[in-house]
Amino acid sequence: MRIEQRRRFAILGLTAPTYLWLALTIFLPLSVMLYFSFLTVAPIGNREPALTFAQYGAFLDKEFYRFLTWRSVMMGVHVTLGCVLIGYPAALILAHHVPNRWREALFLLIVLPFWSNALVRIFSWTMVLRENGLIDRGLQAIFPDAPSVGILFTYPAIIVGLVHSYLPYMILTCYISLQAIDRSLIEAARSLGASNLAIFRRVLLPLSLPGLLAGMVLVFVPVIGSFMEPRILGGLEGVTLGTVIEDQFTAVFNWPLGAALSFILLAIVLTILAAAYPLLRRNLQPF
Amino acid sequence: MIERRGIVGAAAKAGVGFVLAAALAIGPMIGAAAAEELNVLNWQGYGTDEAWALELFEERTGVEVIHDYFNSEQEMLTKLRTSPGTYDVVLINSAFTEQAAKEGLIQPVDSGKIENFEDLSPLLRDSPRFIIDDKLYAIAWVWGMTAVAYNTEDLETAPESIQVFWDLEFAGRVGWRDDAVEAVSFAAIATGQDMNHPEDLDKVREKLRALKPQIRAFWSSEDEWNKLFAAGQFDVSTYWSGSAARSATNFDLPVGYVVPEEGAIGWFDGLSIATDAPNPEAAHAFINFLIDPEFYVRWATEVGAPASANREANAALPEGDMGREIHGDEAAMKRLQWMAPLSDEERRTYQEIWDETKAYFAQ
Structure with missing residues (x-):
């Protein structure tokens, strides 16, 4: 009994700082914002706030908020899909087909964009994607009559910028689970006559699923709230729920509405993750 | 003493x-x-x-x-x-x-x-x-103003009316600032209303929605405007008067600047x-x-x-x-509407109208 008690104290003592830290840095600010989302005005200066559900009411009242929410979620889906399509094969090649001495150099190239400021990266994309930009000039150097393929200020430009920004997360998580797969399993499958496709479907994919799913969550969650990339690359099509939330905080000083919209977005993310929970729980065990 | x-x-x-x-x-x-x-x-x-x-x-x-x-x-x-x-x-x-x-x-x-x-x-x-x-x-x-800037290489004569922003000849060639109060003000001026407190907000909404085929890009700062303009992204755009003078004088951009007959936004x-x-x-x-x-x-x-x-x-x-030229034109100055203080309520309403318009643009 005494040993049991001491164990409990030890666990409490060791984990308490973590929980305290989480409470101070995440739970407390979030609670304040949750409180703000039920007020009429932000209680700053000599304003008189009152409790209200009007901010959440606005979301139900105005159809365009729901449209923008749908748009943000779809943006998350498209970017995640793009990251999977490029990131997973890249990780596969990196883990199984690249000689060791090249691997480090390639990793450096993948992580390199992370060392530069996100805003700088996005602005560089505007120079590449715009009409008469780098891609256009390159094309026209080869085919003088090539039409412009500039996609700046369109929805695809946002997807390109976001996929580039979040791709490293996907490659790194996929790589970790792919390189952990025992090579002899692949050789065994091959010796038993499995085709490449069968090896991929029945050996590689199931065993690397935890990394793939972790990568998808890591990409999807921040992307649906993103506002900087859509604003810069999207032009006329650059409005998302994220940019509207940003406006509430920076342009009109309407913190309550901004907070309410943020919590609605959070609720949607949690709902999606909850729906995917059975799948995640089964596959994330080794992590 | x-x-x-x-x-x-x-x-x-x-x-x-x-x-x-x-x-x-x-x-x-x-x-x-x-x-x-x-x-x-x-x-x-x-x-x-x-x-x-x-x-x-x-x-x-x-x-x-x-x-x-x-x-x-x-x-x-x-x-x-x-x-x-x-x-x-x-x-x-x-x-x-x-x-x-x-x-x-x-x-x-x-x-x-x-x-x-x-x-x-x-x-x-x-x-x-x-x-x-x-x-x-x-x-x-x-003082200063927000009015119409245009590319003097694309437009031989200065546009006379604010309706140039809605002119289909400039479809996809308009620059606009992503700012709710400014957007509502311009739409109010274009529909003949008081810029600060327009009475008919439905007209403002409708006018803003009509910009959908027109706008090429949003700008938010002088630097961004210069980059977009130099890259030939737009022919006509809203712009600040002091910045227009700098773009023309310091950066040698072919910028013309005009206060349309309906007026524009002024502050002092x-x-x-x-x-x-x-x-x-x-x-x-x-x-x-x-x-x-x-x-x-x-x-x-x-x-x-x-x-x-x-x-x-x-x-x-x-x-x-x-x-010196654009600020010295007293007749143009007379056409301006001057910015007035807005209530929190008005600001919120204008922001909502603008966000709704942008959602429509993205549809």
Whole structure:
């Protein structure tokens, strides 16, 4: 009994700082914002706030908020899909087909964009994607009559910028689970006559699923709230729920509405993750 | 009186001729203030705190200028309310002068003590925003506008109407600022309404939605505008007047600038004197110094400044300066609507209209 008690104290003592830290840095600010989302005005200066559900009411009242929410979620889906399509094969090649001495150099190239400021990266994309930009000039150097393929200020430009920004997360998580797969399993499958496709479907994919799913969550969650990339690359099509939330905080000083919209977005993310929970729980065990 | 004579006498004996001349010229106003302080309340880096200007002013009057700053109009009003008798000169946007005067935070200005007063543009000088209950509460200082900029290589003649933004000939060739209040203001002007408090918001909504095929790109800063314009992204765009002058003069961009016949957005700032100012005489002298062409030309050419309310100061800008042309056109200035303070409620409504419009653009 005494040993049991001491164990409990030890666990409490060791984990308490973590929980305290989480409470101070995440739970407390979030609670304040949750409180703000039920007020009429932000209680700053000599304003008189009152409790209200009007901010959440606005979301139900105005159809365009729901449209923008749908748009943000779809943006998350498209970017995640793009990251999977490029990131997973890249990780596969990196883990199984690249000689060791090249691997480090390639990793450096993948992580390199992370060392530069996100805003700088996005602005560089505007120079590449715009009409008469780098891609256009390159094309026209080869085919003088090539039409412009500039996609700046369109929805695809946002997807390109976001996929580039979040791709490293996907490659790194996929790589970790792919390189952990025992090579002899692949050789065994091959010796038993499995085709490449069968090896991929029945050996590689199931065993690397935890990394793939972790990568998808890591990409999807921040992307649906993103506002900087859509604003810069999207032009006329650059409005998302994220940019509207940003406006509430920076342009009109309407913190309550901004907070309410943020919590609605959070609720949607949690709902999606909850729906995917059975799948995640089964596959994330080794992590 | 004895003290003042003593100081003037000492200066003469010391043989500081320049100081003497300056002290005699504005002697009755400034004598008592010699070796005194003047407290100014303004935005940081907004002209009045240029080091060379303060040195020059002190050299001429012996008054040392001390600055305090605010970060918002509300903060400025709060500082005036909570520290009466502290500040002499305060910069107030014309939209807030009436409120400050009604609250008793500022006192009437004696225009007789401002030598350069007659040179001010009458439109700003005699604005009802400054004359409250028949008393003048502010001296017009600087102003600017948001109107139509166009590419002179694509458009041979300047567009006359604000409807150019809705002209299908410029479909996909329009630049627009991603700002709710500005968007609503332009739509209100284009539908013939009061820019600040449009009555028919449905008309505004409809007008904004009609921009969908027109807008090529949103801009948010002068730097971004220059990049987009240089890359040939748009032919016509909303733009700030001071920035248009810089884009044309400093960056050699083919920018033309025009105030359409329906009008455009204007703003102006005034200099006021706080109630119970410790040093009202020096305050008048400093205001006169700030609206003088000598100060303005150096500020505008070396640092960069909005347009001066003083017509002489504007005319003293170097030949070929585009700001001189676009800000010197009194007829265009008459067509402007001037920005007024908006309530929180109005701001929220305008933001919602604009967000809804952008959602429609993205559909």
